[in-house]
Amino acid sequence: MPVFPPAFSGQLHELFRWRRDVRHFRRDPVPESVLEGLLATACLAPSVGLSEPWRFVRVDDPDRRAAVRADFSQCNADALSSRAGSEARRYASLKLAGLDDAPHHIAVLSHPDPEQGRGLGRATMPQTTTWSTVMAIHTFWLAATAAGVGVGWVSIINPGHIRTILDVDPALELVAYLCVGYPAGQAPTPELERRGWERRAPERREWVRR
Numbered sequence: 162m163p164v165f166p167p168a169f170s171g172q173l174h175e176l177f178r179w180r181r182d183v184r185h186f187r188r189d190p191v192p193e194s195v196l197e198g199l200l201a202t203a204c205l206a207p208s209v210g211l212s213e214p215w216r217f218v219r220v221d222d223p224d225r226r227a228a229v230r231a232d233f234s235q236c237n238a239d240a241l242s243s244r245a246g247s248e249a250r251r252y253a254s255l256k257l258a259g260l261d262d263a264p265h266h267i268a269v270l271s272h273p274d275p276e277q278g279r280g281l282g283r284a285t286m287p288q289t290t291t292w293s294t295v296m297a298i299h300t301f302w303l304a305a306t307a308a309g310v311g312v313g314w315v316s317i318i319n320p321g322h323i324r325t326i327l328d329v330d331p332a333l334e335l336v337a338y339l340c341v342g343y344p345a346g347q348a349p350t351p352e353l354e355r356r357g358w359e360r361r362a363p364e365r366r367e368w369v370r371r
Contacts, residue, residue: 183311212278263340
């Protein structure tokens with residue numbers, strides 16, 4: 162196993178610290194070679210039983226993108242209508258997706274019961290295929306950050322409708338819809354914290370003991 166020097170460990174910590182859910186993008190595309198490299202790195206993620214249940218789908222068609230954008234707008238309006246008063250005003254002020262400016266849209270789907278892996282590790286916890294796909298997403302995200310590429314996870318969408326828009330195998334589960342591109346800017350703290358929506362909880366950094 163390789164030995165990682167202390168300097169690398171410090172840089173790795175900085176990578177974790179600067180990973181952001183990006184919502185403000187430049188419109189210039191990321192080179193294909195970089196995107197292919199990020200996909201290859203994502204597929205190094207661990208998976209239950211070596212099942213590799215993830216499926217990465219590039220969404221390039223303008224009509225499909227517009228339909229996804231319309232779905233987000235409807236879901237976002239519904240979420241806003243469920244809030245009232247100052248919280249509704251604060252919610253309305255947030256930029257919650259980079260769908261308009263991000264040059265690349267990537268849907269990440271997961272096969273709930275892939276043949277690969279032959280069911281190992283899934284009998285009592287079948288959700289591990291989904292969790293494996295989340296690991297691949299996080300690996301993609303960290304690799305993108307290291308390459309100077311921003312990623313934004315759009316979760317205010319209707320998964321079933323998005324699967325229909327993308328015309329994918331209905332057996333697949335939509336886990337994430339990602340906006341990908343070069344960030345318009347970066348900051349040392351998350352945007353939701355800067356906008357006063359929420360703050361990190363120090364107590365989450367402590368062990369819970371039983």
